[in-house]
Amino acid sequence: MEWSMIFELIDPRLLIVVAACWVIGWVLKKTPKVADWSIVYIVIIVAVWLTIGLLGWSVEAIIQGILAGSFAVFGHQTIKQTKEGIKS
Template sequence: MVVVPALLILGYALKRTPKIQNWIIIWILMFAGIIASVFQLGLSVNGVANGMIAAGSAITCHQFAKQSVRSNKKKKKLNEL
């Protein structure tokens, strides 16, 4: 539970870094999630799996928020017409 918000913050910081391409951010988040989970749970299949799940959750939360905002902006534009 602690890893997901940390990965969201890391992803936000990486997104604002001009020299890091967008496609590599998900890989950085994946490895960071795995490392954080292995530190918390130990080097096991469970630790690695939880890291992958945390990275996937962080990416999904970001996309959910991004697409919700985009959808609201489109609705406002249609209402203005």
């Protein structure tokens, strides 16, 4: 799958949600009392909530929120794994 196809799946208005989720995930990772396994779920829930706030309540908004949150997590993991691969 090409990167351009991924960007076509997410409404361009939601790139700010992706960026916000990236920051929220980073903050949660630095928070000692938040378990690592829960960060993905929190980020996706926040993404859905923000997307509904921007686009209004609909099934499409929920799907777009899930995509935006997932894209933020995927982007972070891609960079993290690339850095780890370069080190080893």
